[in-house]
Amino acid sequence: MNDNFDIGIIGGGPAGYTYALHASAQGKSVVLFEKDQIGGVCLNKGCIPTKSILHSSEVYKQTLNSENFGITAQNVTLDYSKVIERKNKTVETLRKGIELALKNAKVNVIHGEAQIQDKNTISLKPSPKIQALDANLKPNFNPLPEVEGIYYCSKIVCSTGSSPKIIKGLEFDHEFLLSSDDILNIASLPKSILIVGSGAIGVEWARIFNNFGVETTVVELAQHLLPLADTEVSKRLERIFKAEKIKFYTQTCVKEINNKKINLSNGETLEPDMVLVAVGRTPNITDKIEGVTYIGDVTGEIQLAHYAIKQAIEDIDGIKFKKELTPSVVYGTPEIAWVGKREQDLEPESYKKSLVLLSAIGKAHCDGQTDGFIKILSQNDKIVGAHIVSNEASSLIQQINVAMQNGVTVDKLKEVCFPHPTYSEGIYDALFKL
Numbered sequence: 287m288n289d290n291f292d293i294g295i296i297g298g299g300p301a302g303y304t305y306a307l308h309a310s311a312q313g314k315s316v317v318l319f320e321k322d323q324i325g326g327v328c329l330n331k332g333c334i335p336t337k338s339i340l341h342s343s344e345v346y347k348q349t350l351n352s353e354n355f356g357i358t359a360q361n362v363t364l365d366y367s368k369v370i371e372r373k374n375k376t377v378e379t380l381r382k383g384i385e386l387a388l389k390n391a392k393v394n395v396i397h398g399e400a401q402i403q404d405k406n407t408i409s410l411k412p413s414p415k416i417q418a419l420d421a422n423l424k425p426n427f428n429p430l431p432e433v434e435g436i437y438y439c440s441k442i443v444c445s446t447g448s449s450p451k452i453i454k455g456l457e458f459d460h461e462f463l464l465s466s467d468d469i470l471n472i473a474s475l476p477k478s479i480l481i482v483g484s485g486a487i488g489v490e491w492a493r494i495f496n497n498f499g500v501e502t503t504v505v506e507l508a509q510h511l512l513p514l515a516d517t518e519v520s521k522r523l524e525r526i527f528k529a530e531k532i533k534f535y536t537q538t539c540v541k542e543i544n545n546k547k548i549n550l551s552n553g554e555t556l557e558p559d560m561v562l563v564a565v566g567r568t569p570n571i572t573d574k575i576e577g578v579t580y581i582g583d584v585t586g587e588i589q590l591a592h593y594a595i596k597q598a599i600e601d602i603d604g605i606k607f608k609k610e611l612t613p614s615v616v617y618g619t620p621e622i623a624w625v626g627k628r629e630q631d632l633e634p635e636s637y638k639k640s641l642v643l644l645s646a647i648g649k650a651h652c653d654g655q656t657d658g659f660i661k662i663l664s665q666n667d668k669i670v671g672a673h674i675v676s677n678e679a680s681s682l683i684q685q686i687n688v689a690m691q692n693g694v695t696v697d698k699l700k701e702v703c704f705p706h707p708t709y710s711e712g713i714y715d716a717l718f719k720l
């Protein structure tokens with residue numbers, strides 16, 4: 287077959303751009319189609335913008351509470367437009383970095399909406415924005431196909447991602463009922479907000495709004511907040527939410543909305559200024575085509591950026607990974623992270639458990655952040671799960687993950703020297719309680 291490219295990739299999010307860069311490093315000719323912006327949801331509407339706004343909200347709250355640390359701050363004011371400006375700058379800087387990396391790797395980036403015709407053919411929908419990133423980057427064996435043309439590729443990778451899930455009765459109107467995309471574009475903060483869903487996205491936004499002083503309420507259908515977490519973690523989060531005065535209802539759903547009045551299944555009526563609906567994401571796919579490789583959120587498997595990246599690397603570089611060891615992180619203060627089995631997944635009596643409270647860790651006291659724990663579950667001297675509610679949990683979990691990935695025994699881990707004073711000492715202490 288007279289292919290134009292070795293590899294055609296649809297979607298320039300973490301899955302797609304990782305695949306493109308790694309394929310190109312192997313000397314393959316690559317064309318990458320992106321209908322919106324390079325970086326995908328993660329960079330433009332997800333991981334990065336939310337963490338940037340979250341950080342601003344934490345700085346604001348810390349400044350207001352700085353007296354606890356011996357610092358008096360007066361006339362503290364919040365300019366939300368500057369928060370958004372900073373977020374936009376962060377996103378742009380990172381996007382430019384990825385675009386440059388793609389350019390340097392000689393990946394042909396085509397801006398436009400692509401469609402898979404068959405396992406070797408991609409067609410491009412007409413779009414005024416269509417342009418090759420660099421007109422000089424033509425493959426040396428065949429000219430770039432015409433705009434709106436057909437692209438023949440030896441292999442096609444579909445990494446078209448996912449979109450906010452729409453549920454009946456809570457369809458987005460983009461003004462009152464907002465998606466996680468819409469919420470990034472609000473010009474000013476509301477006085478009150480209702481967040482439907484307490485997965486990572488719902489919890490992070492609840493923390494952001496609460497930090498900024500917005501009256502925040504969360505509604506969750508499941509028995510506990512953060513339903514995918516270990517139950518002890520969920521319960522601790524509920525305790526933290528109570529302390530932070532974030533109102534929440536579990537085992538509750540929105541029954542109906544009447545003229546911006548929200549009737550809950552428990553009989554209560556709320557009148558928030560706006561509602562964020564964060565109840566999951568739907569893969570951007572219609573029918574799967576045989577012979578095409580699907581990676582990232584579009585697979586509907588674990589919808590996390592690092593999972594998407596690992597799937598790309600597994601396919602192109604052949605580096606296998608243990609999917610069950612994909613870590614989860616929820617950002618905010620304190621961070622929450624886990625990997626492996628939850629306590630509710632294990633048969634009673636079949637495992638050992640150790641739990642170290644942050645109040646036993648020196649660094650937690652120095653930072654004024656003593657609400658949380660490090661919990662490790664083991665079976666036959668091997669760690670099978672870890673659940674952390676602590677500052678730096680996002681990094682701490684990775685120490686345990688490396689051990690789990692490599693089957694390092696608890697006894698062997700005890701040989702490692704952990705620095706003092708750090709949160710990681712909590713991991714070390716936990717090992718001796720197993």
Ligand SMILES: Cc1cc2nc3c(=O)[nH]c(=O)nc-3n(C[C@H](O)[C@H](O)[C@H](O)COP(=O)(O)OP(=O)(O)OC[C@H]3O[C@@H](n4cnc5c(N)ncnc54)[C@H](O)[C@@H]3O)c2cc1C
Nearest residue numbers: 297299300301321326327328332400447582583589590591
């Ligand atoms: C608010 C929020 C916060 C999040 N926070 C985190 C986090 O902290 N950590 C984490 O790991 N994950 C987080 N995620 C999830 C993360 O964003 C996704 O898992 C990740 O973006 C998936 O990467 P992907 O490459 O599969 O898809 P995407 O990032 O969705 O990229 C897909 C790309 O394909 C493009 N596309 C779609 N169809 C076509 C077409 N026909 N032609 C051309 N282009 C097309 C889209 O425009 C998009 O750019 C968050 C998500 C949200 C919404």
